[in-house]
Amino acid sequence: MQLTKNTLAIFYKLLHDSLFMALIFFTLSLIAEAVLPGIIVSHIGFSKMVIAILLNIFFLKMLAKKIAPDQIDQTLPAKNNSFNKILFPLIALGALLIFNSLLGMNIFLNLFFLLIGAAVGYLSYRILFE
């Protein structure tokens, strides 16, 4: 029983590592694809990457329920702080990708769409989460 509990914890930790690597690969692929369309999708489809990431998250959620309470260090701060740290770079990256995808358009129209997109995103967030 003890072995299973530790094995589950190790799997949980490894799944975090694999999610971390998958997200890095996915982000780099998005950037590469934005700069040079076809460079990644000609080898690996984005749908496969997304399915792999979703499966990873699904298994993480399943394992998280099975982690024994005595293995969780309650003294450490909540994880949400790390999310706040990467939120701004993620938004900036998303904005750059959208700007890049609309590069053929008039630059002011492009910026206008970007602002509209940001406003819609912000309002959706306010409506859904506040």
Place this chain on the structure above:
Amino acid sequence: MLDLTKEIKLDEKNSRRYRRLQAFFYAFCFVAATYVAYFIFFPTQEFNFSFLMLTSNKGNALNPRDVKGTLITDGKFPTGQHAYFDASLVGSFSKIKLSFTPNRQSLSPENSHIDLRKSYRAFLYPEGQPIGFKDGTLIKNQNGSYLVSDGKLRKFASSTIADALGFPKEAFLAIDSDADLKYNPSGDDITDTKNYPADSIFKINENYYLLATDGALEKFISAGAFHSQYDESLVISKTADFLNSYPVAKDPLGFADGSLVSYGSSAYIVSKNKIYPIGDPDIFVNQGYSWDDIITISGDEFSLYAKEKLFTLTSIHPDGTIFLTSDSHRWYQIENGQKHELPSQAIAQSWLKKNPISVSAKSLEILGSCDLKKEFFGNYFCLIPLDDTKDSAGKYYEFTLAPKDNLKIDNLNLLYEKNMTMQNLKLAVRSMILKIKAHYGIQSAPQQ
């Protein structure tokens, strides 16, 4: 070491176990990333044709066919009969691996011979009779002056007749040798000063007309259409009264066959009464065309043509396309599934109003060959190095199979590979930089 889940506690023993597994996992990721990078920098391209599941063959990839051009669907390759298959692709590859999976009842394909040619698809057409001067061309030599009319060489009975009819003196193309004249059969001499011979060209109120063989005046739809076929110097200027002398044909004349036009944001190739939209700029460049040759057309001009299927890398250059061999300096024109030589520069110039497509005469020769050998799992394969095809323009690879025995093949596979060399890596990086620049409009797309 990186720990993303510090809140999950492990005892000493399991912590060490996790560290080992984590190190193994990150090493695996590094290898996987290297593998992906390898495929990005040294990409392969695969073509497959299954004779067992014909519906799985996308767009007749490889197009296996017999000498008559009939698609082979039963996988049977009889001995003594050549079979052909092909592939069109962009990119500089080092070698091709050809794999055959024979049917269980088939004789062994071992030592069957395969030859490779690489060129433009149309340039590999069989060669037909040479073509002479274009209709409407005015020629002079020491024996007199001529007009090419309805394909025939018609001599002006005297220079005064040409003058009386108003043919511009400067429009006569001077040729030194009579050899160029033998490609147009001789017609009747031009003796009449009242009636114009067919293929005379007129300019009336800024509109251009060609006198057709049926005696009607055919109007060019635009000045652009006229200049895609003839030089301005050929025209005989007339007043509007002249239109009463001949009936005017209902249908206007369009652009020269093989002309490149643009309408809206798309480029097209014109041939006969058809117009072929070009898939994308890469296809335009890789099919040998030049951006300088594009003529912008109006909606009226565009509506003259029936729109055809997309012109892609696998498409054959349409009738009217002119090739110039860069090594032997010979011209060829595509007509009705054959390539016809334009035997001299003077003849070629009568047809050419844009840049010809440059091609190597060497590309008509066998550039590589191999004999099938046995591989694992009952497969047979052979490799053809592509070093000799590097200088050959055109992205069309044509393979000729000479079966040693009566064969029945289940599957045919082509794998284009790049050798992992520093030179190929540099080429790949350079190509990527050029593509990025083209993507951001810094310069035009690279020709690969």
